[in-house]
Structures are given as C-alpha cells and as structure tokens.
Amino acid sequence: MLCKMVNEEYIMKIGMLQEEGKKIEEQLNLFTQQSIELSNLQENLKNFHETKQKEILASFGKGIFFKSDVREKGFFVNVGGGIVLKKSYEETREIISRQIVQIDKIRAELVKEIQKLNSQIVELVEEVRGEGGGELLG
Secondary structure, rough: HHHHHHHHHHHHHHHHHHHHHHHHHHHHHHHHHHHHHHHHHHHHHHHHOOOOOEEEEEEEOEEEEEEEEEOOEEEEEEEEEOOOEEOOHHHHHHHHHHHHHHHHHHHHHHHHHHHHHHHHHHHHHHHHHHOOOOOHHO
C-alpha cells in the first residue's frame, strides 16, 4: 500500500513536469515561428533593396495588396510605443538581425529548460523503477 502511494506521488510529479514541458514547448514553437517570419522579412527586405523595379505590389494586410510606385528605398519602422522612424536599408536590416538574435537566445534557453525537465522526469522514473514500482509506469 505504501509503495502504491509513493508511486502515485511520483506519477503526479512526472505529470506536472510533463505539463510544464508542454507549455515551454508551445512557447518554443511560438518563438520559432517568429524567427522564421523575421528571417523571411529579412530576405524580402534584401530582395526589395536589390530590385530595380519602380512599381511593386505592397501588402495592405491580410492578403490585400495595392500597386505602389517606389520613389525611394527608405523604410518607416515602428520602433515601439507607436513611434515610427525613417530608417535606411542597413539600419532596418540591423534591427531585424538584432531581433532574430534575441529570439534565438530565448529559444536556446527554452530548449535548455525542456532538457532539464526531461532529465528530471527520467530521474523520477528511474527512482520509481528502483523501488520496485516499475510495473505501474511501464
């Protein structure tokens, strides 16, 4: 009876760690998607900078586009707090690069957290099996 109670406690701890891992994995997926979007934005920025076309289709949002004449290749960038500043190609590219670096650092930390949780789960499972309760988990 005592062994069963101990195993139930371990199973509960493992379940909580797994739930925490799922939440972190969701965050990781979100940051991965943001990193992909920023990389795509950086590629689009480069393509725009290198193009010689004077007329483009500009996105209005949600799949709606309009024709636009390119008069200059400067960009207006939201720098936070609703403040929009004019930036050069190089400045804009650097802003995006910094954002990618920040997101990649966060992603690396999330991966470490998931690995740590997985190690804790493995340790708990081994403890349960070591106490002769392997039949409840396996």
